[in-house]
Amino acid sequence: MEVRELLEADVELVCRHREEMFRDAGRSEEVLQAMTQHFRDWLRPHLRDRTYFGFVACENGQPIAGIGLMLIDWPPHPSHPTSDKRGYVLNVYVEPEHRRRGLARELMRLADL
Numbered sequence: 001m002e003v004r005e006l007l008e009a010d011v012e013l014v015c016r017h018r019e020e021m022f023r024d025a026g027r028s029e030e031v032l033q034a035m036t037q038h039f040r041d042w043l044r045p046h047l048r049d050r051t052y053f054g055f056v057a058c059e060n061g062q063p064i065a066g067i068g069l070m071l072i073d074w075p076p077h078p079s080h081p082t083s084d085k086r087g088y089v090l091n092v093y094v095e096p097e098h099r100r101r102g103l104a105r106e107l108m109r110l111a112d113l
Contacts, residue, residue, distance in 0.1 A: 001103075003110065006054045006066070008047045013056065015040050017066050017093035046070075054091070055110050057103050065094040067107040087111065 006014065019036045023029075046052035057065040068091035076084055089111055094103045 001064075002058045003055050003106070004058065006047065006052075006056060006068070008044075010056060010063075010066075011040060011043055011047060013063055014043060014047075014054075014066065014068060014091060018068075018091045021091060021093045055107055057094075057107060059098070063095075064098040065103040065107060067092045067104075067111055069111055 015036050018039060019032050022032055022035070027035075043052060052068060052070055054066060054068040056063045067089065070088045070090065071085045072088045073084060074086035076082060080086075089108070092104050092107060094101075
């Protein structure tokens with residue numbers, strides 16, 4: 001397995017993973033279609049300016065899992081008294097045939113670095 005950073009060219013992959021993630025959670029097709037259309041428009045500039053970033057796990061060159069990350073404004077806190085940013089994890093998805101192999105755990109580990 002190889003892991004690479006998300007690219008601008010991964011728009012459709014991220015959209016598909018996000019849609020499948022919410023489909024697995026029981027969301028309706030009508031809601032998913034509307035969400036994906038608007039998410040795609042939101043995602044393009046955020047991938048471009050790297051305010052949305054993340055990783056893709058690949059096997060034999062094919063994406064099998066992904067994770068999205070953002071840095072968001074956050075007030076300083078006793079745990080991080082000089083930082084005004086926090087990491088936000090979203091869109092963690094593993095293709096069904098590759099689940100139960102620790103891929104999501106590995107992506108979360110990378111996100112924590």
